[in-house]
Amino acid sequence: MLVCCLKRKKNLLKMSLQFDYTEKVVLITGSSSGIGESIAKRMAELGAFVVITGRSKENINRVANECLQLSPKKSKPLEVVADITNDDDAKRLIQSTIDMFGRLDLLINNAGYAQVTSVFDPKSLETFEKVIRLDVRATINLTLMAIPYLEQTKGNIINISSVCSLKPLVGFYGYCMAKAAIDMFTRVIAMELGPKGIRVNSINPGGVQTNFFTAIGFNSEQVMQQEEYLRKSSPLGMMGEPNDIADLVAYVGSNHAKFMTGSCLLIDGGALFSSLALAT
Structure with missing residues (x-):
C-alpha cells in the first residue's frame, strides 16, 4: 500500500513539472545562435509556434529546420x-x-551586444x-509594440539580462549599465502590466559557453583564458550551458510561475558571491 502511494506521488510530481506550450506563440530575439537558439529549440520541443529572428538568414534557416524536427507536431x-x-x-x-499566427503569447528579449x-x-x-x-532601446521598443497583443493573450515577457547587472565586468561599463537598465525596466513595467494580466521577468545568466567572447573580437587564446577565469569565478568551478538558461526560461514562461513577476533570476553558478571579479 505504501509503495503504491509513493509511486503515485512520484508520478503526480513528474506530471506537475511538465511544461506545455502547445500552440503558444513565442518570439525570441537573437535566436539564430547561442542562448536564443537553445531557447527556441526548447520551446519547439514543448509544442510552441516559434519565431526565429536575427541578422543571418543562413543561421535562422538552420535553427528553424532544427526546431521543425524537434516540434512534436x-x-x-x-x-x-x-x-x-x-x-x-x-x-x-x-x-x-x-x-x-494571429497572436503572441511570450516575448523573449534575448538579442544583445557587448x-x-x-x-x-x-x-x-x-x-x-x-x-x-540594441541592449536597451531595441528591447524597450519591441516590448512596447508587443504589449497590445500580449494583453489579449494574458501573455508574458522574459528579458535576458546578466549577472553583470549586479557585478562589474571590468572594461565593459556599457554592457553592465545596459543590463542594469534592463533589470529596472523589468521591475517597473511588471508593476504597470500586472493589472493587464501580463507577467514580466528577467533572467540573469553568468558565464555561459557561447560565442560571447569571439563576437567581441577575442582570439582563441584570449577566449580560453576568459572562460577559464569564469570557471574559477564560480564556486561550482564551471560555466553554464545555453540549455541551462533555456530550462529556466521554460519554467518562468509557464503557468508554473504564474505568481512570479518583476523578478530578476540569477543563474550564474554563484559568481555574484565569488570573491573573484568577472574579468582581469
Whole structure:
C-alpha cells in the first residue's frame, strides 16, 4: 500500500513539472545562435509556434529546420531576418508574427551586444551608444509594440539580462549599465502590466559557453583564458550551458510561475558571491 502511494506521488510530481506550450506563440530575439537558439529549440520541443529572428538568414534557416524536427507536431517556425535596432524591422517582426499566427503569447528579449567599453578607450562612448541601442532601446521598443497583443493573450515577457547587472565586468561599463537598465525596466513595467494580466521577468545568466567572447573580437587564446577565469569565478568551478538558461526560461514562461513577476533570476553558478571579479 505504501509503495503504491509513493509511486503515485512520484508520478503526480513528474506530471506537475511538465511544461506545455502547445500552440503558444513565442518570439525570441537573437535566436539564430547561442542562448536564443537553445531557447527556441526548447520551446519547439514543448509544442510552441516559434519565431526565429536575427541578422543571418543562413543561421535562422538552420535553427528553424532544427526546431521543425524537434516540434512534436512538426510545426514550421516563422523565419524573420531583422535588425531590431531598425524601427521598421522591429515593426515588421511583430506584424509578421501576428500575420502568421494571429497572436503572441511570450516575448523573449534575448538579442544583445557587448563590446569593450573601457574608460581608457578613446572610442568607448561611441561603443557605449551602440550597446545601449540594441541592449536597451531595441528591447524597450519591441516590448512596447508587443504589449497590445500580449494583453489579449494574458501573455508574458522574459528579458535576458546578466549577472553583470549586479557585478562589474571590468572594461565593459556599457554592457553592465545596459543590463542594469534592463533589470529596472523589468521591475517597473511588471508593476504597470500586472493589472493587464501580463507577467514580466528577467533572467540573469553568468558565464555561459557561447560565442560571447569571439563576437567581441577575442582570439582563441584570449577566449580560453576568459572562460577559464569564469570557471574559477564560480564556486561550482564551471560555466553554464545555453540549455541551462533555456530550462529556466521554460519554467518562468509557464503557468508554473504564474505568481512570479518583476523578478530578476540569477543563474550564474554563484559568481555574484565569488570573491573573484568577472574579468582581469
